[in-house]
Amino acid sequence: MNDQEAFAIAVEEAEMGYNEGGVPIGAALVSRDGKLLGRGHNMRVQKGSAIHHGETSALENSGRLPASAYKGATMYTTLSPCDMCTGACILYGISRVVIGENKTFLGGEAYLKQRGIEVVILENKKMQDLMEKFISEKPEIWNEDIGEEERVHSKELK
């Protein structure tokens, strides 16, 4: 599958998350030869989870894999990855991270590049709108998800 098809899966996951009442961030992990290894979305609300973010859920749903499986792989994610998900991509030696948008949240993109990972930003308006909607509806869940205490993100957005 190509970038467009793979990103569409991440979007589908994000929308699934929103419809479940959760944090609408989705991801898909695709091998260097274009095969889907795993897909997933943030499960903070659904599983009461602190570690099942979009990207880590996609990794978890890919199951146990040898290091060779991640080589040349791309992580597609609807939102700029937080520090944990940034670290997860680095740990497994994922080669490329394709990000839907980084306007509502800017994560570890600089560190990904510093560690030799290619970063692509799609500036996807649909995913930005979905996050803005979610943040304005449930700011306290969003703050919890990114370990923030007082910042009310909905006010910062416009």
Added chain:
Amino acid sequence: MNDQEAFAIAVEEAEMGYNEGGVPIGAALVSRDGKLLGRGHNMRVQKGSAIHHGETSALENSGRLPASAYKGATMYTTLSPCDMCTGACILYGISRVVIGENKTFLGGEAYLKQRGIEVVILENKKMQDLMEKFISEKPEIWNEDIGEEERVHSKELK
């Protein structure tokens, strides 16, 4: 509870993991006022998991918490944290990471410090011995857990 008591829980978790046939790394998350928030160990083998490391399991088992709960908290871990677990500690604003040993694996300690987190290394021989034993017994599981392909760690040790 104090550092010694908290680290003993991480050790207990690591030994539990070893006895289950898994990767023997354990962790405990303790709040600034000395209360245990959660404890856990690596579940790669037990759950077929790519994301349940020692530290992330302790975070997961702590459940959903507001950012304030992590403030001033200490993560006790038997082994130097990998890039994912390093990122998880940064995400949640954990203040201090106490590490059993970093001889069998050196993780993101420098990055933790760079991001303002206090790092303490205990140089615990018992945990080093346990990891060396595990790595020599199951090098392929260990390599998988740290996203390594060819390095045979058992040969590099000692």
